[in-house]
Amino acid sequence: MVLRDASRLFLLFTVHCSLFTPFAHRMMAQTSSPDLTRARKVLRSVPLIDGHNDLPWRIRAEVKPPRDVAAYDLRQHTSGHTDLARLAEGQVGAQFWSVYVPGEFKDSGYARIQLEQIDIARRIISHSPDRLALALTAADIEREFRQHRIASLIGMEGGHVIENSLGALRVYYALGARYLTLTHNVTTDWADAALDSARHGGLTPFGREVVREMNRLGMLVDLSHVSPATMSAALDVTEAPVIFSHSAARALVDHPRNVPDSILQRLPANGGIVMVTFVPAFVSAEAAVVDLRHTAREKELKATVADTAERRRALEAWDKDNPQPRATLAQVADHIDHVRQVAGVDHVGIGSDFDGIDRVPIGLEDVSHFPDLLAELARRGWSDADLGKLAGGNLLRVLHQAEAVAQRLQRERQPSTKTIEELDRK
Numbered sequence: 001m002v003l004r005d006a007s008r009l010f011l012l013f014t015v016h017c018s019l020f021t022p023f024a025h026r027m028m029a030q031t032s033s034p035d036l037t038r039a040r041k042v043l044r045s046v047p048l049i050d051g052h053n054d055l056p057w058r059i060r061a062e063v064k065p066p067r068d069v070a071a072y073d074l075r076q077h078t079s080g081h082t083d084l085a086r087l088a089e090g091q092v093g094a095q096f097w098s099v100y101v102p103g104e105f106k107d108s109g110y111a112r113i114q115l116e117q118i119d120i121a122r123r124i125i126s127h128s129p130d131r132l133a134l135a136l137t138a139a140d141i142e143r144e145f146r147q148h149r150i151a152s153l154i155g156m157e158g159g160h161v162i163e164n165s166l167g168a169l170r171v172y173y174a175l176g177a178r179y180l181t182l183t184h185n186v187t188t189d190w191a192d193a194a195l196d197s198a199r200h201g202g203l204t205p206f207g208r209e210v211v212r213e214m215n216r217l218g219m220l221v222d223l224s225h226v227s228p229a230t231m232s233a234a235l236d237v238t239e240a241p242v243i244f245s246h247s248a249a250r251a252l253v254d255h256p257r258n259v260p261d262s263i264l265q266r267l268p269a270n271g272g273i274v275m276v277t278f279v280p281a282f283v284s285a286e287a288a289v290v291d292l293r294h295t296a297r298e299k300e301l302k303a304t305v306a307d308t309a310e311r312r313r314a315l316e317a318w319d320k321d322n323p324q325p326r327a328t329l330a331q332v333a334d335h336i337d338h339v340r341q342v343a344g345v346d347h348v349g350i351g352s353d354f355d356g357i358d359r360v361p362i363g364l365e366d367v368s369h370f371p372d373l374l375a376e377l378a379r380r381g382w383s384d385a386d387l388g389k390l391a392g393g394n395l396l397r398v399l400h401q402a403e404a405v406a407q408r409l410q411r412e413r414q415p416s417t418k419t420i421e422e423l424d425r426k
């Protein structure tokens with residue numbers, strides 16, 4: 001999820017609708033080439049595992065009626081990026097459904113919203129039992145892929161949702177959450193975010209205890225959205241491979257949400273992966289410039305205009321005068337190639353952020369287009385084996401490893417009863 005407020009989400013709903021004309025969709029479906037044939041063949045033997053899709057938030061906040069999973073009918077062509085027919089066309093084998101919770105409104109009942117988001121995700125999954133199945137382990141993904149159902153995992157976005165409680169973290173795991181992004185856009189009491197001020201130099205002692213407890217549970221540590229110092233601190237303490245569920249390469253696009261080469265270089269030792277995202281502002285340098293100017297303008301308006309409606313109008317006017325350049329599928333492939341070059345082919349994956357983004361790259365308009373991305377890489381010389389690693393093989397390895405670490409740690413130590421007051425002396 002990259003959108004930052006509900007008003008922006010609502011405005012962009014109209015953009016979504018205009019993108020999905022039936023004609024455009026038919027045109028894409030007809031594209032074929034030997035590379036695409038190869039990509040499709042690979043995806044019949046290895047599950048394509050996407051790291052981040054924001055459908056639960058879309059159903060919660062963007063569509064009417066809100067929170068109504070049955071009304072947002074995935075069996076029909078939806079107004080968003082995701083429905084069952086397009087998931088099948090995109091050969092999606094497993095999906096981390098993001099259960100995003102905004103962190104901007106301090107103490108706004110994060111845990112309640114988190115529980116409701118997990119409820120929405122679980123209702124989405126149980127509403128289509130013939131096509132989707134809740135997955136809690138790597139073995140679940142492998143089994144559901146053989147059964148031709150989309151293995152559905154739950155990924156939490158933003159460490160604020162644990163409300164500084166390791167007990168809450170454990171209960172989220174019990175409800176099915178299999179990753180936690182340590183921050184969203186707001187620095188928490190224990191971890192610095194990429195797009196907020198640094199208050200802790202990375203992780204506090206409690207933040208390090210959160211990572212250790214996640215390792216003990218077998219919940220993946222997700223380092224998208226955090227600052228480079230937090231990435232580094234988490235890599236220092238984690239015993240399991242980490243993931244970046246939706247990020248790109250900082251060397252190609254200098255956006256704070258992207259991963260610097262110095263961190264990519266640490267992934268072989270850790271075993272973790274960067275799941276390259278499709279967010280235009282992270283994959284296109286031209287789009288990043290406009291996005292960062294948008295953020296600066298938003299900040300400026302917050303400081304100078306008291307009325308929220310007036311502020312929103314002013315920002316919308318600014319957006320109209322400063323249209324964001326389109327990103328392309330080839331640029332996404334460039335980021336994948338870069339991560340491969342610096343970290344290695346065992347440390348890259350895919351994390352679209354579909355239904356969490358207002359704009360999409362040309363060629364990656366919705367979930368039906370994943371095979372086109374693999375076809376582009378096939379064209380660039382990737383072998384079938386390497387395409388399989390990118391698509392899902394690497395994530396499966398990471399999850400298997402995290403599960404093995406958890407089994408060992410559960411033999412070695414009890415659930416942590418540490419508190420933030422105790423560790424950070426607040």
Ligand SMILES: [Zn+2]
Nearest residue numbers: 001002157246
């Ligand atoms: Zn996000």
